[in-house]
Amino acid sequence: MNQDELYMKIALEEAKIALDEDNLPIGAALIIGDRLIDKSRNQNRTNKCWSDHAENSLIINNSKFIKKAIKEEGLEVSLYTTMEPCLMCLGTIALHRISNLIYACPDPISGAARINLNSIGAIYQSNFPNIKQGYFTKESYELFIDFLSRHQNCIEMLKRYKSFREDILKNSV
Numbered sequence: 001m002n003q004d005e006l007y008m009k010i011a012l013e014e015a016k017i018a019l020d021e022d023n024l025p026i027g028a029a030l031i032i033g034d035r036l037i038d039k040s041r042n043q044n045r046t047n048k049c050w051s052d053h054a055e056n057s058l059i060i061n062n063s064k065f066i067k068k069a070i071k072e073e074g075l076e077v078s079l080y081t082t083m084e085p086c087l088m089c090l091g092t093i094a095l096h097r098i099s100n101l102i103y104a105c106p107d108p109i110s111g112a113a114r115i116n117l118n119s120i121g122a123i124y125q126s127n128f129p130n131i132k133q134g135y136f137t138k139e140s141y142e143l144f145i146d147f148l149s150r151h152q153n154c155i156e157m158l159k160r161y162k163s164f165r166e167d168i169l170k171n172s173v
């Protein structure tokens with residue numbers, strides 16, 4: 001297992017806990033230099049908060065460490081997440097100057113990582129992370145489908161994600 005797989009596996013384990021807690025199964029891991037600093041998971045439903053996303057919470061909880069690592073220690077910061085980040089999380093990633101974003105599963109409905117850079121402000125463009133997609137894509141997708149299948153009010157969403165299945169899985173590392 002290479003380093004990318006190892007860190008994505010940690011994020012995936014968080015996503016599984018999120019599913020067990022009846023939250024949308026998305027997990028994330030934060031790496032500074034070559035050290036795992038922290039991990040997190042989506043807790044939307046548990047905390048009754050629409051913005052309690054794995055990536056956003058993880059970055060905000062570790063904001064001071066990230067800033068110190070980048071500004072004082074010259075270290076790279078990488079974020080692993082099991083699902084393509086939404087616009088909010090991507091904004092938080094860029095504002096924290098995170099160097100590398102690695103996500104397992106493309107999200108054709110809520111994902112923002114493939115945004116057209118020319119359509120966003122200069123501060124986001126200059127701090128936009130290097131992005132890589134792959135590692136445990138199928139497993140991450142299946143956790144998502146599992147969650148949607150358990151919730152009657154997610155039937156339409158479930159159909160849409162199922163219809164995207166081949167596109168989501170075809171380019172996986």
Ligand SMILES: [Zn+2]
Pocket residue numbers: 053054055056085086087088089090
């Ligand atoms: Zn998000």
